[in-house]
Amino acid sequence: MRVDVDGDLGTEQRYLAGLYARLDAERARAGAEHTAALAGDGERAMDRDVRVRATARRMRQLDVADHGLCFGRLDAQDGERRYVGRIGLRDEHDEPVLIDWRAPAARPFYTATGAHPEGMRRRRQFHTRARRLVGITDEVLGRPGEPGTDDHGDAALLAAVNAPRGEGMRDIVATIQAEQDEIIRLDHPGVTVIEGGPGTGKTVVALHRVAYLLYTQRERMERHGVLVVGPNPAFLRHIGRVLPSLGESDVVVTTPGDLVPGRHVTAEDPPAAAVAKGSLAILDVLAAAVADHQRLPAEPVALELSDVVVRLDAATAGWAREEARASGRPHNEARAVFTEIVTYVLTERAASRVARGWVTRDDRDAWADLTRDLADELHADAAFTAALDALWPVLTPEGLLAGLYADPDRLRAAGALPALFRSTGDAWTVADVPLLDELVDLLGRDPAVTREQERAAQAAEAREAAYAAGVMEILTLDREELDEDLGVTVDDLTHAGVLAERFDERDTRDLVERAAADRDWTYRHVVVDEAQELSEMDWRVLMRRCPSRSFTVVGDLAQRRSPAGARSWDAVLDRYVPERWAYRSLTINYRTPAEIMAVAAAVLAGFAREVTPPESVRASGVRPWALRVTDDELPAAIAAFVRDEDGREGTSVVIGPPGTPGAVPPSGTKGLEFDAVLVVDPDRILAEGPRGAAELYVALTRATQRLGVLHRGPLPAALAGLAPAPEPLRSCAGGHRRAGAG
Numbered sequence: 001m002r003v004d005v006d007g008d009l010g011t012e013q014r015y016l017a018g019l020y021a022r023l024d025a026e027r028a029r030a031g032a033e034h035t036a037a038l039a040g041d042g043e044r045a046m047d048r049d050v051r052v053r054a055t056a057r058r059m060r061q062l063d064v065a066d067h068g069l070c071f072g073r074l075d076a077q078d079g080e081r082r083y084v085g086r087i088g089l090r091d092e093h094d095e096p097v098l099i100d101w102r103a104p105a106a107r108p109f110y111t112a113t114g115a116h117p118e119g120m121r122r123r124r125q126f127h128t129r130a131r132r133l134v135g136i137t138d139e140v141l142g143r144p145g146e147p148g149t150d151d152h153g154d155a156a157l158l159a160a161v162n163a164p165r166g167e168g169m170r171d172i173v174a175t176i177q178a179e180q181d182e183i184i185r186l187d188h189p190g191v192t193v194i195e196g197g198p199g200t201g202k203t204v205v206a207l208h209r210v211a212y213l214l215y216t217q218r219e220r221m222e223r224h225g226v227l228v229v230g231p232n233p234a235f236l237r238h239i240g241r242v243l244p245s246l247g248e249s250d251v252v253v254t255t256p257g258d259l260v261p262g263r264h265v266t267a268e269d270p271p272a273a274a275v276a277k278g279s280l281a282i283l284d285v286l287a288a289a290v291a292d293h294q295r296l297p298a299e300p301v302a303l304e305l306s307d308v309v310v311r312l313d314a315a316t317a318g319w320a321r322e323e324a325r326a327s328g329r330p331h332n333e334a335r336a337v338f339t340e341i342v343t344y345v346l347t348e349r350a351a352s353r354v355a356r357g358w359v360t361r362d363d364r365d366a367w368a369d370l371t372r373d374l375a376d377e378l379h380a381d382a383a384f385t386a387a388l389d390a391l392w393p394v395l396t397p398e399g400l401l402a403g404l405y406a407d408p409d410r411l412r413a414a415g416a417l418p419a420l421f422r423s424t425g426d427a428w429t430v431a432d433v434p435l436l437d438e439l440v441d442l443l444g445r446d447p448a449v450t451r452e453q454e455r456a457a458q459a460a461e462a463r464e465a466a467y468a469a470g471v472m473e474i475l476t477l478d479r480e481e482l483d484e485d486l487g488v489t490v491d492d493l494t495h496a497g498v499l500a501e502r503f504d505e506r507d508t509r510d511l512v513e514r515a516a517a518d519r520d521w522t523y524r525h526v527v528v529d530e531a532q533e534l535s536e537m538d539w540r541v542l543m544r545r546c547p548s549r550s551f552t553v554v555g556d557l558a559q560r561r562s563p564a565g566a567r568s569w570d571a572v573l574d575r576y577v578p579e580r581w582a583y584r585s586l587t588i589n590y591r592t593p594a595e596i597m598a599v600a601a602a603v604l605a606g607f608a609r610e611v612t613p614p615e616s617v618r619a620s621g622v623r624p625w626a627l628r629v630t631d632d633e634l635p636a637a638i639a640a641f642v643r644d645e646d647g648r649e650g651t652s653v654v655i656g657p658p659g660t661p662g663a664v665p666p667s668g669t670k671g672l673e674f675d676a677v678l679v680v681d682p683d684r685i686l687a688e689g690p691r692g693a694a695e696l697y698v699a700l701t702r703a704t705q706r707l708g709v710l711h712r713g714p715l716p717a718a719l720a721g722l723a724p725a726p727e728p729l730r731s732c733a734g735g736h737r738r739a740g741a742g
């Protein structure tokens, strides 16, 4: 039973005012702590940084809590009352006055129903404007003798889903639904797949799950961080506000094209190349391409040393190559093995000739001196280095891949499809990113660069050690003052370097900064959105980034657009977590009104009959429309739609095939939503490629309120039931044509 309660408004407003007073007091305290942290008070710079960051985080959390601080109240059957809100607050006696929505005690606020009251008697929802309470809705849960109700919370929910969309996605923390709550709190440490049709809240639920995990497992999550991977930068901007609005900002958010630090890739391959690069079969091609650079000389290479000429022949290079490959080291690191064997053979050969008549092998010291001198001479010889570079060159991932794509012979030799050919100047594509990442492992580090980095690291370490030595001096003066955080006692410290290493671990750069810059960073948890688009090779990269295999995977196979994407979750996941992943589905569409969803469902039935479309949570009473226009009329009709929408609240978009004036292609709107959507030339979207129907389905389901269709060709059969266009659109088409008129 649902009741709008006015009588208690005054009492609840006073309680709410009390909560805001607590919030303000907390804020003042956090502000003072932050100021003190900034001042530092003589503590070490590292400690100061840590404290400044912690207090700044607390201030951020308190700031965001101001908006919609308290969602409502739960009354238990035993008379206990709990107020549930964005954060937890305690009064001056340390009694809880507000429970964080993520705490176990808050759970019934989202999950209790008339049929399953979970020990609760009443759920009361607050409707607030700024700090003012403007309304209350009560639901009585399973009171003896009273009929229960299952459709809880729909007043607040409907207000939330009907609200015009603004900049980006909002959090749903006040109106999380029971099926969503179950996923947010799911206690499954491995891979969880969330599948559901468009608008079912997959993305928003996954983001709330991140906030929940950060709350319940803060220690573990904070050290290694969480990675959120989304389809494109527009999507990342769209979801960008959700985690900060929940008080969480230590999360790395990126696209598959940005997974290799320092590289921003957006270009896409034609379908055949995307499929070839996305498949695991490309691993053999990469291995063969690397092997193709490990060569034997066609003719022996003559190397002139001061007293003798030696020849590097195919047999010597062949033995060295075999040993280097057998070493199991990555290519660049195995060059040392190759060099060592070749050096050994050539110096032995040279020595036996140079030494003839005055030193024998039995004279070990003299022989060793001689070969060492010859090796030095060889290594200083430019011709020798040139021979090594020809037979076992140091390779970079970019150099190797660009060289492979640009050379049909190399492609053929590596067993790759000719479709991978491209001229050298072309930009990298998103499908190249996992290949470049793979090659980092296959090639290993360039020993020269590694040496340079080691030198720089040693210099930094020396500086730290000097600093630590200063700290030790202070510590030995007063053993009592040893910082417990360091986890050592003075007696443990035999060398200042040990202390320096401990400082190193406490790098105070932001996690987001450190993780995003480090290709070898591993995360505690990874969220993958629009996961149906990822190729087998993309999954390899992500699994490398999260060895603990803790994933929230969000997707909808019916919306798959990429030809290299997933066809089933088993096919993607069984390789990494066989039969150990959890699957949950969402079935209610919170975005698209029933009138629009009916149209999208007809398109879905055309290409995925076995998939059940999600059920809309509301109808809007507004029918989607269609209007046929000529080539000449199209720009004016689009302009009329844009003008009309400019006069309304909310957001709008024009979606059309490439070349449509002012339009975004369907792929650019993945994961996004708008109050009004105009789809142009649906027949051309359908004809665009093998996944055209999925693209049209995505385009139609972006609308939260209004949908219109402009078409120059015949209207696809699935859209036949659309209504005539409203004014002022109709007048753009001469005002005489009707929707769908051929």
Ligand SMILES: Nc1ncnc2c1ncn2[C@@H]1O[C@H](COP(=O)(O)OP(=O)(O)OP(=O)(O)O)[C@@H](O)[C@H]1O
Residues within 6 Å of the ligand: 157, 160, 161, 169, 170, 171, 172, 175, 176, 177, 180, 196, 197, 198, 199, 200, 201, 202, 203, 204, 205, 556, 590, 591, 670, 671, 672, 673, 701
């Ligand atoms: N419990 C809820 N309360 C209020 N709004 C909700 C709720 N659940 C979802 N929504 C809203 O529904 C819309 C769709 O959510 P979301 O984008 O997460 O769906 P999705 O399943 O990822 O869709 P798609 O597959 O089309 O990208 C968003 O505006 C979201 O805020």
